[in-house]
Amino acid sequence: MTSVNHGRRPVAARLIRNPLGAVASAYLALLALVAVVGPFVVPFGADEVDLGSVLAPPGGDHLLGGDSAGRDVLSRLVVATSVSLAGAFVAVAVAAVIGVTSGLIAGYRLGWFDLVSNWFAGAVLSLPAIVVLLAARAVIGPSIWAIMVVFGVILAPSYHRIVYGAVQGVRAELYIDAARVAGLSDLRILGRHVLTVVRAPAILLTAGLFSVAIAIQASLDFLGVGDSSLPTWGGILSDGFTNISRTPLLMIWPSAVIALTCLALNLFGTALRDELEQTGDSPRRRADAWQPQQEAASSIVHAASDAREKLVEIDGLAVAYRQGTGWKTVVHELSLEIGRGEVHALIGESGSGKTQTAWSVLGLLPEGGEIVAGSIRFDGRDLSGLHENERARLRGRRIGYVPQEPMSNLDPARTVGAQLTEPLRLALGLSRSGARGRALELLARVGIADPQRTFRLYPHQISGGMAQRVLIAGAVSLEPDLIVADEPTTALDVTVQAEILELLRELRAERGLSMLLVTHNFGVVADLADSVSVMRDGAIVESGAVADVFADPRHPYTRGLFDALLDDAPARGPLEPMELS
């Protein structure tokens, strides 16, 4: 496995290099400084009244003017910054303590606490927050701190849900079991392993909830149900609103501070998420550039015989999966040619890279998998240069696919007929009756005894062998040049296997199909293939005409595979009769 680590810079350093993060951090840092130091350096007391400055315009002693009671707006805004931020902090701290704790315990221990806490979280989430806050204000009075504690309780389910989900994701991981086996206490496991996983989403949520708490607090003060004994952004806004016709500027200052603060918190959260993901502190890490494995064996190249026109040309293919900050390379420098009408088999033990090679040709590598080197040409076109739409068109019309598990590759909710006719109508533009006629012909061709009846059936009403025949009918329906068949007979019983192989052989002869056949069955190779590549650890170790490789396997691994076959092993003879008591 190729593993490339990159030097980690601290998150803070990366945040500063992110333009959005830098601006938001600078604003929030300034705000924090104003909140802490500001009240000690403001030119006037927050409640100091100067009747000569009632609704005074900005300028002179009052840089931002005076309010309706003649108090200095700048001084009040600065003191209100401390109060508003502290209020939001109380709400978020209460929410985090309750929500993170309950989410951790519920997700890790499950049982009755899981049931009760999730029910409780759901119930609290369904409450209208503003109505609860107004009711709380009526009961406990206008204290901003008490109201913010209540709001914290209302916000707690947000933490609970996010932490619960993250813990559920990791609790079944092997390293958690290993920590348990190693004797670590639940508290240590939660602190050391689980909390690390929930840290990133919890930080992001905190930034969002902080801005929600500021907005709610300002709304309550604006509505006049806040704490009028303290200067707050919402209170100043309310005063400005009352006097909007006389001094509109009085509304501008608190509005701007509230809007900028909420914006900065959200930008900060977004930038922090991006940086946490890049630095590997989040489960979704980015990998460094892929590097070829030094120790990897180069593949033997399989070339189509000169007599055949080349249909598939794979050159130096490497497939890798992102793993943490590195890569796991699963196919190395694989080169392969398949001629028109040629059936080429990929054989090898489980995990040798056969399916990854086949999926690369189809352009269907699973999430996280990438073609990191080399090229695949199909009928002279480089597939890597194609847009996904073109790739999908090619896949349907010129490259057919026969999968290993017939049942799971049919849509259980749609009839066989609907699944066969849809591509015919979309790709070939056939009418409904035209597509139906063509589908019935195909069903008959693949050996379905009663095509009319099967056409109307759902997948659960047909056998595995019939399902594979239906999929083969679908794969050849658009007259492709190439069929990629991934273990097409593995999931079927022995007699059906033989029938499906026979069908594939006939279709191949009839239509001049090329085939890339993935199998670990030498019988299938001998039955169907012209040429074979033997794969091991993601590379081809031997390649050639089937007759040559079978007659004279050159690589020790191929010989080992042949030796592992039981065909030549001496028969065990009849079972001894047993006495059953």
Ligand SMILES: Nc1ncnc2c1ncn2[C@@H]1O[C@H](COP(=O)(O)OP(=O)(O)OP(=O)(O)O)[C@@H](O)[C@H]1O
């Ligand atoms: N999603 C994935 N993430 C990481 N590694 C993967 C993933 N899928 C497959 N692999 C790895 O790729 C390697 C090759 O797998 P592949 O499925 O091609 O093997 P195979 O030869 O087709 O085996 P089998 O006959 O069992 O299907 C294996 O080591 C496998 O663990």
